[in-house]
Amino acid sequence: MKGIRWWQLLPLIFVNLMWWGCSPSEALQNDGSSCRESQLESSRVDALIQFDQHDKDAVRIHSDMTVEIPMADWVLADRLLLGKHSEEYRHAMQCLLRGKDTSIRRSEWRFDDPEVKEQGQDIRVRYESYAWIRDYAPIKLGPWVIKWKKGGTWTVQFSPTTLQKSHWKVQADLGGLRFDDTSKTASPHDGKWMWEGDPPGRITFDLGLPWQRWWVLTYGRSFWSKIGVGAWWVCASVVVALAALRGRPRRPSAGSDGRRDSVVQAVLQWAALSGSVAVMLIVISYQHVSPPWNALMCISAGLALTLVARPWLGGTPLQARAVRAAVISVAAAGLLVVVAPHLFYLPPHLVSKTEPSVLGKVGYVLMGLAAVWLWLAALTAWAWRFAREGLMVPASWTDRWNRAPVLCVTLASLAIGAVAGGLLGCLSWANENQWERSSWPAGQTAGQTHGANVANYLANFSLSHLTLIFSDSWVLTGIALLALLSYRTRTRRQDDENRERSALGPEGPDVLLTAGIFAFTSGVQGASVAGNAAQYPIWLLLNIASLFGVLSVGRRWSVLGRVGETFCLRRMRSERWRRELMDRAHEHRFLENESRVLGKGGSASMTLDQVEARQRDLRQWLLTGCDSDRPPPAHLSVMDIALAWGPEGHWWDNAVRAARVAFWFGIPGTVGLLVLELQPRLQQMRLRYEPTALPEIVVKFIALQAAWAAAGFVLGALWRLLPGRPSPVRALSLVLAYAVPACLAVLLNLLIGGAFTRLLLYSLFMAVVLTATSIVMDASTFSEDQQYTHSRFALVMSIYRLQGFAAYIAWFLAQLAAAATLWEYLID
Numbered sequence: 001m002k003g004i005r006w007w008q009l010l011p012l013i014f015v016n017l018m019w020w021g022c023s024p025s026e027a028l029q030n031d032g033s034s035c036r037e038s039q040l041e042s043s044r045v046d047a048l049i050q051f052d053q054h055d056k057d058a059v060r061i062h063s064d065m066t067v068e069i070p071m072a073d074w075v076l077a078d079r080l081l082l083g084k085h086s087e088e089y090r091h092a093m094q095c096l097l098r099g100k101d102t103s104i105r106r107s108e109w110r111f112d113d114p115e116v117k118e119q120g121q122d123i124r125v126r127y128e129s130y131a132w133i134r135d136y137a138p139i140k141l142g143p144w145v146i147k148w149k150k151g152g153t154w155t156v157q158f159s160p161t162t163l164q165k166s167h168w169k170v171q172a173d174l175g176g177l178r179f180d181d182t183s184k185t186a187s188p189h190d191g192k193w194m195w196e197g198d199p200p201g202r203i204t205f206d207l208g209l210p211w212q213r214w215w216v217l218t219y220g221r222s223f224w225s226k227i228g229v230g231a232w233w234v235c236a237s238v239v240v241a242l243a244a245l246r247g248r249p250r251r252p253s254a255g256s257d258g259r260r261d262s263v264v265q266a267v268l269q270w271a272a273l274s275g276s277v278a279v280m281l282i283v284i285s286y287q288h289v290s291p292p293w294n295a296l297m298c299i300s301a302g303l304a305l306t307l308v309a310r311p312w313l314g315g316t317p318l319q320a321r322a323v324r325a326a327v328i329s330v331a332a333a334g335l336l337v338v339v340a341p342h343l344f345y346l347p348p349h350l351v352s353k354t355e356p357s358v359l360g361k362v363g364y365v366l367m368g369l370a371a372v373w374l375w376l377a378a379l380t381a382w383a384w385r386f387a388r389e390g391l392m393v394p395a396s397w398t399d400r401w402n403r404a405p406v407l408c409v410t411l412a413s414l415a416i417g418a419v420a421g422g423l424l425g426c427l428s429w430a431n432e433n434q435w436e437r438s439s440w441p442a443g444q445t446a447g448q449t450h451g452a453n454v455a456n457y458l459a460n461f462s463l464s465h466l467t468l469i470f471s472d473s474w475v476l477t478g479i480a481l482l483a484l485l486s487y488r489t490r491t492r493r494q495d496d497e498n499r500e501r502s503a504l505g506p507e508g509p510d511v512l513l514t515a516g517i518f519a520f521t522s523g524v525q526g527a528s529v530a531g532n533a534a535q536y537p538i539w540l541l542l543n544i545a546s547l548f549g550v551l552s553v554g555r556r557w558s559v560l561g562r563v564g565e566t567f568c569l570r571r572m573r574s575e576r577w578r579r580e581l582m583d584r585a586h587e588h589r590f591l592e593n594e595s596r597v598l599g600k601g602g603s604a605s606m607t608l609d610q611v612e613a614r615q616r617d618l619r620q621w622l623l624t625g626c627d628s629d630r631p632p633p634a635h636l637s638v639m640d641i642a643l644a645w646g647p648e649g650h651w652w653d654n655a656v657r658a659a660r661v662a663f664w665f666g667i668p669g670t671v672g673l674l675v676l677e678l679q680p681r682l683q684q685m686r687l688r689y690e691p692t693a694l695p696e697i698v699v700k701f702i703a704l705q706a707a708w709a710a711a712g713f714v715l716g717a718l719w720r721l722l723p724g725r726p727s728p729v730r731a732l733s734l735v736l737a738y739a740v741p742a743c744l745a746v747l748l749n750l751l752i753g754g755a756f757t758r759l760l761l762y763s764l765f766m767a768v769v770l771t772a773t774s775i776v777m778d779a780s781t782f783s784e785d786q787q788y789t790h791s792r793f794a795l796v797m798s799i800y801r802l803q804g805f806a807a808y809i810a811w812f813l814a815q816l817a818a819a820a821t822l823w824e825y826l827i828d
Helices: 007-022 024-030 077-081 087-098 213-220 223-246 261-287 291-309 317-339 358-389 396-404 405-438 448-459 462-469 474-498 509-532 531-558 559-561 565-571 574-597 608-624 636-646 651-678 681-687 693-717 727-752 756-779 785-787 790-799 805-827
Strands: 043-052 061-068 114-121 122-133 139-141 144-150 153-158 167-173 178-180 188-189 190-197 204-209
Touching: 061 139, 061 144, 061 448, 077 087, 077 114, 077 122, 087 178, 122 139, 122 188, 139 178, 144 462, 178 681, 190 223, 190 805, 223 261, 223 531, 261 291, 261 358, 261 462, 261 474, 291 317, 291 358, 317 358, 317 405, 317 727, 358 405, 358 474, 396 405, 396 790, 405 462, 405 681, 405 693, 448 462, 474 509, 474 651, 474 693, 509 531, 509 693, 509 756, 531 559, 559 636, 559 805, 574 608, 574 636, 608 636, 636 756, 651 681, 651 693, 651 756, 651 805, 681 693, 693 727, 693 756, 727 805, 756 785, 756 790, 756 805
Parallel strands: 043 167
Antiparallel strands: 043 061, 061 122, 114 122, 139 144, 144 153, 153 204, 167 190, 178 204, 188 190
């Protein structure tokens, strides 16, 4: 030792310090033989794969693998009992289940981490995972690899990356799918196929998907699926343009305020732009456009959509300058990243192969936020223009916009920026969770692969969210049609009042606008519940056609149609005459109550002869208002006519009132459908792992509420034209108009093996909401009589007592019971 200088020991001291400072897991990972796979030969492994062809929308695959490891044989066995987030646990699980395989498994889903239990001298690990055959990509699931072979045939290979020399017992439950044992070593056992003692590499078999599932896969992969989605947008644009052209006023109205064609032009422009933008998004997604061109087209399209909307139209130059300055500034900031990526240390193709720098992330965020902000601003601008030109904006909002346009633009920009930032936050959070899930148990949270993943999702942020934003812009189409209908109604309303003429409902082009509102909101939402995009264009046209059919038949069987047009001209031409009708309806209710009391032997304020004489007078008043050659049926009374007229003087006011009522009645249905949507554990996991899952929940809530409100609006608008003496029958008429395409969708889903129960539940909720709305409308018609009753329910009882209260309540309760029963069945 005397010949050794102290400084000569420094390398040895340094190596020992590094070994001591390194965690045991890191030391093991740096050692190529750290997994000690040879010590696992005494383990016993059971592997089961199950196929379920009756899952909601795809064939589900379940892998269940159980490993029993003698603790004394494997040096890492005790580390499986540590915390699931510790490095030692993850390294041991990697050695047990993956070995040297560190590939990303995006198609594999795990509801929980593997279950680890001590059983005497052994450790038992149960590893369950799931996957769904949604496309033709290979699937790695536990120890299995599933690949498409040809047609509807898939090859399943048992290919574990570890435990090759352990004792395996392998089973396959095909769930009724066609089985072809290509290994020739399988034996049937208890309804399954089993391999025991065979080398893992020799276990393979083919399975055949039913033609319905194979057709859905083939259609989704083909160009025709893109054509189907594009056909929906083109068809929608044609319908909107036709409705706008037919709704163009032929001559200026007294209340047109010089904007005779402006709202029509806005609707036509939106029809053309929405179809064009939809085709652009389809082409981008189908052709896999590079990120720079993708961002360039998305930002440019958002800028064009906003500027063409011209939300300042009819205002001051300051309003135009404020809007233009905001959108051009945002577009310039986003395009700066596209045209000069080197300023942010990004490559020309914008997708970095390593973890982007802080400045690079700023560039990605700037580019993505600019595109999403512009598209949200475009939708906001179009909605504002439709609502303003349709005379649907409160006067206080318009005054504020005229007085302080810069402040309004600033506040709107900040609100839109907050929404866009929230979408970006969801994207980042979900993608990090997705990376953690797909890279488990290796947990590659750093390094080149993870960095490339971050760069990829940030570079494509705009396209993924623009597709979500624009796919739900059908609500804006409904607003456009509603604005045009509102404009036409309000500008013609004064003329009708001056001529003492009261329209029973929408007339001429207004009927098409009303049908379009119904189809683009309630109808399209039903199509989305049905879950087949190919049905969208057919569904849209069938909804419009069926509503026209119900209306054409209903006019002649409606209460006001049976009393004749002459009665409406004589008795309903002004507010004074309608007031007289309500007075006589109140008198009719009073006389019926007196007659009932006298019939039971009680005392009343009038004699039976007096009651009958007053009733004859009411009947005579009714007859004198009708054509002498077309008297109304004997069972129709003044009260029936009052209920058929509704609580408001104009059909538009009836529609607005019914829409408000249906909106509130629809909230339980919306909550029920969303709870059902999130009931499967996979859907709950999607909230954490898919960037658009949380925003989709918010969008679905808004869309469903819009669907209920639109259905109520159409019910109120057509209230006087729909058939049925009792009001719940009017609601049923509208449900039948919706049921025609729904039944065809059910038949198609039955044919291709798809689910239809949720569509049935949506239809039942629609029936419940409309029936409840019709009952409230009747109560509102006689709201003045509520002062003589204990509650609104007592008022409804007194109204329907004359028309069969028990039958209506039984009908409503039957709908409620059917909807509740089906919902509970689907939840269970």
